Amino acid sequence: MKIIIIEDEKISANYLAALIKESEPNAEIVSTISSVKTGIEYFQDNPAPDLIFSDIQLGDGLSFEIFREVNVLTPIIFCTAYDDYAINAFETNSIAYIVKPFTLGSIKDAFKKYKDLQKMLLPNDAQYRAIMGILQKNENQVSSSILVYIKDKIKPVKLDDIAMFYIENGITYLTTFDNQNYTTNKTLEVLEQTIGTNFFRVNRQFIINRKSIIEAAQYFGRRISLHLKVPYKxxxxxxxxxxxxxxxxxxYSE
Structure with a gap:
């Protein structure tokens, strides 16, 4: 069984590799990938493994970006310190979601899920690949609203009502066209995957709705400044x- 680990912390990668070998002595760890960029390059140029163990938050982005760029049918076991991405994980080829710290028991349970899936579908390899393809994220699937948090209350805000998303002091905010500001627990990276083509990430801090732009102007250093329908400081x-x-x-956007 050929396995790839996607993990940017060397100690965690080594510990995970040790648990994998203890759980499955015949497993071969063919590569350890530490960034989104390296992951995309690897899967573009190398055959897919039998199984992937992947962290989610890497130094240059989320590992979901790898599987958005490259069509990988391999089952994925996500291993992360956060449980915020569980829904996004299962929109990929995920068959298990392990919250750090790893334990030998959690790794063995993940292998059991993988083997049970194989037993259920094999020897019909075509059926196995077809189902894994269905598990892949549908790139055309777009959220219709975003959940926001107001003290102890949670409410949905329609995407059509949102002028922009932005990060400030590590917190993700959204601003509506009627100048209401709310917080959401989604990162800009996660939002990019689900809010559709009417939004554009103009820089590391902002995602802008096309309908919020009044005009764009040339700015220093060959950049562009935006005049929006909603104010920002x-x-x-x-x-x-x-x-x-x-x-x-x-x-060309609508």
């Missing part, structure tokens, strides 16, 4: 690396 700037893609989106 600072200029919102399209980062230099995103300018060409942003202009194309602005011209």
């Amino acid at each position: 600072e200029k919102i700037i399209v980062s230099k690396g995103n300018v060409a893609k942003f202009l194309n989106w602005l011209e």
Whole structure:
């Protein structure tokens, strides 16, 4: 059984590898991947393994980005310190979700799920791959609303009512067209996957609704500043690396 580990913390990767070998002595760990960029490059150039153990939060983004860029049918066991991404995980090929710290028991349970899935579907390999394909995230599936938190209350806000999302002091906020601000527990990386093409991430801090843009203007350093229908205390700037893609989106989005 060939296995790939996706984990950016070396100590955690080594400990996970040890638990995998203890659980499955015949397992071969063919590679340990530590970033989204490296993961995309690896899966583009190498055959898929039998099983993937993957952390979610990596240094350069979320591991979901790897599987969004590269079509990988391999079952994935997500291993993370957070339980916030469970729903997103099961929109990929996930067959198990382990919350850190790892234990030998949790790794063995994950292997059991993998083997049970194989027994249920084999020897019909075509059926197995078809079902794993269905488990893959549907790129066209878009959320219709976002859950926000107001003290002890939770309520949905329709995407059509949201002008922008932004990060401030590590917290994700959204601003509605009627200038209401709310917090959400989703990161910008997770939001990018689910809010559709009417929104664009202009830089590391902001995701903007196309309908919120009044005009764009040239700015220093070949960047672009935005004038929106909702106020913000600072200029919102399209980062230099995103300018060409942003202009194309602005011209051709609905």
